[in-house]
Amino acid sequence: MKYKISDLARLMNVSTNTIRRYENMGYFSSDRDPSNSYRMYDEESVFQALNARLLRKYGFSHEELAAMNTFSMEENITAYQEKMKELEDTISNLKNIHHRIKDDIKLMQKATSSVAQPYFKDCVDLYYSLYSEGSKLAKDTKHQEILNNFIYDYPEVQRIYLMKKKDIDNKSYTLCSGWAVKGYLAEEVNLTTNEFVHYYPTAKSIMCMEKISTDELNEGDGCLIFHKLSQNIMQIMKDTNSTLNGDIIGVTVSKCFEDGKEMLYILISAPVSSK
Numbered sequence: 001m002k003y004k005i006s007d008l009a010r011l012m013n014v015s016t017n018t019i020r021r022y023e024n025m026g027y028f029s030s031d032r033d034p035s036n037s038y039r040m041y042d043e044e045s046v047f048q049a050l051n052a053r054l055l056r057k058y059g060f061s062h063e064e065l066a067a068m069n070t071f072s073m074e075e076n077i078t079a080y081q082e083k084m085k086e087l088e089d090t091i092s093n094l095k096n097i098h099h100r101i102k103d104d105i106k107l108m109q110k111a112t113s114s115v116a117q118p119y120f121k122d123c124v125d126l127y128y129s130l131y132s133e134g135s136k137l138a139k140d141t142k143h144q145e146i147l148n149n150f151i152y153d154y155p156e157v158q159r160i161y162l163m164k165k166k167d168i169d170n171k172s173y174t175l176c177s178g179w180a181v182k183g184y185l186a187e188e189v190n191l192t193t194n195e196f197v198h199y200y201p202t203a204k205s206i207m208c209m210e211k212i213s214t215d216e217l218n219e220g221d222g223c224l225i226f227h228k229l230s231q232n233i234m235q236i237m238k239d240t241n242s243t244l245n246g247d248i249i250g251v252t253v254s255k256c257f258e259d260g261k262e263m264l265y266i267l268i269s270a271p272v273s274s275k
Helices: 005-012 016-024 043-058 062-068 073-111 141-152 165-169 183-188 214-219 222-239
Strands: 039-041 119-122 126-133 158-163 176-182 198-200 204-213 242-244 248-258 261-274
Touching: 005 016, 005 039, 005 043, 016 043, 039 043, 043 062, 062 073, 073 204, 073 248, 073 261, 126 141, 126 158, 126 183, 141 176, 158 165, 176 183, 204 214, 204 222, 214 222, 214 261, 222 242, 222 248, 222 261
Parallel strands: none
Antiparallel strands: 119 204, 126 176, 126 198, 158 176, 158 248, 204 261, 242 261, 248 261
């Protein structure tokens, strides 16, 4: 049976231009009707056209489909296996994104009702890399590459702020900024410590949801920021006779506008021990 280009386009629910484009890409060929020179397509062309649409749905690119026109069965199997691996990676990434969004929703809901209410809890362990320490920005090429890996390659990356205990003890209050990945997720991508990647262990901590205007953060006054974000934690430390036992870290929860100001909600964690 022979089909006109309009018949094939209607069968596939595409335009005749798409049929011509598929033909130009080599998916199938047409014969010319000797009586009127119309393009005519046989059953094989129909199969090739519909198969191309199906494989496009699977995620194969036009370039991949063009190469597959002359594949052996073994080469087809290899191409399908490679596509399966791509899909598995995509599914894994989507699961991570779904998990992250679910967690973010919980944190944002918590943020609306629990600001400035400190509590004791074991913090989550993190692997992190800092892109700034005060006004000092990361400039080492390897360091910048690692930071890009955090942003683009690692699952559920979180933006963090950190103040080192030694700086707090010395009252220098240098605010550091960086990217972090939870410990169990870091294992999935073989993320380990090195010169630019550090480990923040799980520990008994005082945690508190706090908020601060981005204007205050942008001013870079480490002392003001420290006292703004940690005053409730410091008060409960005083009340419970606890002492700071590590760096204070803050995980960014969300940014929003309140009363005309851009506000940042941050979950602060301060590891403590008894005096």
